[in-house]
Amino acid sequence: YVVNLCDIAPVESVRPLIDLPDSDPVFSPEIMELCRWLADYYCCSWGEALHSAIPAGISVRTRMMYRLCMDRVTSGRFTDRQRAVVAELNRRGPLSEKQLAKSVGPVALSNTLKALVGRGILEAEPVAAAPAVNALTETWVKIVERAVLSSGDLEVLQRRAPKQAAVYLDLLHGGVEQRAALACAKHETSATVLRQLASKGLVTLIEKDVYRTPDEVGAAGSSRKHALNPEQRAAYEAIVAELEANRFQTFLLQGITGSGKTEVYLQAIERALSLGKAAIILVPEISLTPQTVGRFKARYQTDVAVLHSGLGPGERYDEWRRAQRGEVRIVVGARSAVFAPLPNLGILVVDEEHDNSYKQNESPRYHARDVAIMRAKMNNAVCLLGSATPSVESYHNSQTGKSVRLELKRRAAAAELPRVEIIDMRVETRDIGVNVMLSRRLEEEIAARIKSGDQVLLLLNRRGFSPYVLCPSCGWVAECTDCNVSLTYHAQGSFLCCHYCGYRRESPQVCDACGFKPLLHLGTGTQKIEDYLLRSFPEARVERMDADTTSSKGAHAHILGRLAAGEIDILIGTQMIAKGHDYPGVTLVGVVNADTGLSFPDFRASETTFQLLTQVAGRAGRGDRPGLVLIQSYRPNHYAVQAAAKHDFAAFYEREMVTRESALYPPLRRMACIMVEGEDPEETYRTAIRIGKTARAKIEELGFAGIELLGPAPATLRRLKRKYRWSVGLLSKSTKRLNQLTRAVRDAFDASPDKGKCAVKVDLDPYGMM
Ligand code: ADP
Ligand code: ZN
Ligand code: ZN
16 A cells, blocks of 8 residues: 655665556545554554455555576576476466466475575566456446537438437437446447447447345334433533533443433434534444444435445445445444544444454454544544443543443333343253253243234353264264364254364264264253254244354345334244344343353453343333343352343443453453464474463563563464464553554564464454453
């Protein structure tokens, strides 16, 4: 990316410019500055940061073409491979590596080419390939106004070329310009006729930009505007005051599900628009929150562009361009929409700010919420974070004065919060036996809803049939050959599958190790529950919503649409069903196992569980009938389960902070993770140890005594996709020092002979399992 011009290059090796493909700048100075910050903060290159700020596919890719330097060919000795390459280039002229591989075979080709280039026999020249995505244009035909035919000339034309005359007359009388395709269709003719008219100087053919319009997402939203209730009004006024004063401010809008947060967003945005400012709304996953998007579309119509991964690359590019050109003033989108190129930004809303999907899992590993806050700061704009269950970080920020907390305590539309009961599964186990899936109480309540025609949501955050296949004779467990995890049994299609790398094998009938049968399918996934429900409630219409049933485009919308239409009695699903839906027919929510996430070796395990339980509990009873939530748990006294049952964020936070304080985990300190990955276990181990040593040495060298070093230790997933993994954790109160140290360690690795043997990945504010 060309970001600046200078006479003397600040780096040693510069590459030639072969073309300037863009007529307009792709990046505004604002986005460049934002990406600069992002690169610094997340320890990636500026280029990487810029790359993530534009739609995929619009970057120009270069590839190397190899050309023979004729004068050198006669001299020197060649290996067979080299001779083959030289002969091929001699015969066919410049070729890319890919083309060469087709004719001479791919074996050792890279090295052969490198050697030949090194000896000056070949020259490598970068050539620009067209980007995968381009602006789409459409040909229009337009009459040339000065060239009106005299009646005599027109008669001649009508006689000799009636089609041309017809098109011409139509344009003359019927509106000056037309889409070429339409003109042709109307007169049953081809583009040749248009070209002939153009060569006579009667019309011109022009190329107009067109936008590919994505399918409507959540078009069903209601545009009804509500008069704000007192709590909403107080929040609104606080936000608008900053907006009007052009002051940067972060707000945390904490409001239980259904308290009317979205209405506050909508009206704050309306105020921003009336001040001539633009707005970005981030939502976790569009396919799961179609109603939210629908409400924005319904209220603001054509003023909204939607950016999300469900769009085709062309559609996404076009939505992005509409924003860049200022043709829309509101962008709604998932994570990467935080970079939407809207000029004059006034407000950034991050809905469900606690959601982990805002964190990108690949480099640059940015967190869209934090980028949004920084972008608001750079624009003297407002950043509005909304959630029923704020992240511990965001709540902490509101406690320490970094943001202003606004609270909505009551549901906006009269509906009451559902009653929540915890069911102690240890008691069920004692009374009915092990492997109970549904407690007596939950089963009774389901039966009652089916009788009364109400709907049921069941949450089980584990897909597949069962997560373990075990041999009861020798203890063998089916594991992935590439990862250090057990394979999940999928009954539909009867296969075992690794949920980390996608590896599949046919489900074995007998033990791989000793040949014993039958094998045991332990643990419960969504398919097992579905299976059970179908047998227990044969009259009920049961559906499942998880990654397996929603892989095709539009599958989410289809299932949710059927739920809304009352065509589903019981919907069982993973955490997907916990997000933003509002289905008045649902009066019972059951959590099959509240504890699945609690034992993850992650300091956020309790937080994630609390959020999930609270969110799913909010799905019950949003209509006029009261809701009931039943949470099954083997750890009913765990504070995350207890607080979720009481919808009590404050209680959860207080107890959670005690845990975080004991080890000074985030948000009390910032964390960085350096992950070492390699296929060779020894090599990976040694590299990790060296990285640890480097880190220790740098801490000393830079005088950063306050930084704590964890590890190197095997990562939670010791082996993933064939790679052994070790992690080094760093904890510091100073973000600046943490960044500086992380960068120093990474740079030292890049400059060491270890580079290339293992991959070293740096993650600031890491999420999930390390
Ligand atoms: P949240 O985003 O906090 O979950 P919503 O904004 O979706 O809450 O509001 C929940 C429901 O209450 C919606 O159906 C919405 O139309 C309605 N609602 C919001 N604000 C008001 C209000 N001031 N008066 C009446 N109904 C409201
Ligand atoms: Zn066995
Ligand atoms: Zn695997």
